[in-house]
Amino acid sequence: GQLAEAGGGLARPGVSLRLSCTASGFSFGTTAIICGRQRPGRTELEWVSWIYSDGRETYYTDAMNGRFTTYRDNNKNTLYPQLDDLRSEDAGLYYCIRGGNVFGTRGQGTQVVVSS
Numbered sequence: 001g002q003l004a005e006a007g008g009g010l011a012r013p014g015v016s017l018r019l020s021c022t023a024s025g026f027s028f029g030t031t032a033i034i035c036g037r038q039r040p041g042r043t044e045l046e047w048v049s050w051i052y053s054d055g056r057e058t059y060y061t062d063a064m065n066g067r068f069t070t071y072r073d074n075n076k077n078t079l080y081p082q083l084d085d086l087r088s089e090d091a092g093l094y095y096c097i098r099g100g101n102v103f104g105t106r107g108q109g110t111q112v113v114v115s116s
Helices: none
Strands: 002-006 009-011 020-024 033-038 046-051 058-060 068-073 078-083 092-098 110-114
Touching: 002 092, 033 068, 033 078, 046 068, 046 078, 058 068, 078 092
Parallel strands: 009 110
Antiparallel strands: 002 020, 020 078, 033 046, 033 092, 046 058, 068 078, 092 110
């Protein structure tokens, strides 16, 4: 199965940016999904969020102070991570991951650049 992230790009500080992760080849509706982030110049993948298969339970990193949320549409096999009030420190390569931790199967990622 695969995950394909999209929606990244160049955005100004303070705006919101909605990403997407479209799944194929596995049962998305029964799979919890993690979002991870690789910051510029770093090799480690940070855990950012977790959403249960039906979307009713979510957990987020405290580091983003409530500015990162996720919504999933299981009818469309798609997860929608959203970043609000963008800051320079939000820049990075964002991934959707299945498999229970950040070392699971992920897509190619989508790059977020924050600049005025």
